[in-house]
Amino acid sequence: MASLLSNVLPEPRRKLVFVYPDVSISQCCELMIENDIGSLLVTDEYNLIGLVSERDLVRKCLSKGLDPNKTTAGDIAFADVTILSFHDTVEKAMQVMTQTKRRHILIKENEEIVSIISIGDLLFYLLEDKARVIEQLENYINH
Incomplete structure (x- = not known):
């Protein structure tokens, strides 16, 4: 019998952390460290825009020499979540x-x-x- 995702979720459930698209990458890093998580959900007032992961920070910002204080979550968010x-x-x-x-x-x-x-x-x-x-x-x- 196949295992369901409901069995996989850690208890208690990990807190979801949301950011607006205009939050800087530096702030995203701080939030990930503070909350001991590897990804943030990027949302506007009503909709999910995408997800920013530690991997995205490295590949889409730091490896390209972008300024993490000026680059935003919206700039690097992966939309096809x-x-x-x-x-x-x-x-x-x-x-x-x-x-x-x-x-x-x-x-x-x-x-x-x-x-x-x-x-x-x-x-x-x-x-x-x-x-x-x-x-x-x-x-x-x-x-």
Whole structure:
């Protein structure tokens, strides 16, 4: 049976941090450090504009010599963000991350973004799941 994304989410859920598109990259870095997160959701008053990840900061700003005090979240936000639901499978999330080469997926519930799953969350879940299976098999064999 396929594992659902609802099983992957860390508890308590990681806080989503939103920024406006005019927030500087320097401020984005500070927010990521303060909140111990790897991505920010970029929104205007009503809509999701995109996502800014640590990877985006390096590839789209710093590696190009752009000034992080003048470059904004809106300048580098990745707009084509994948949004899945709690009822989608872990396999689907892994497939999407592999195809898009993105490390974060947003989770929507009742038309509202409620969480974010990173590739690290998926790997942690898969390793824990494999450990449970091994333990069950060992118990079966030994008893």
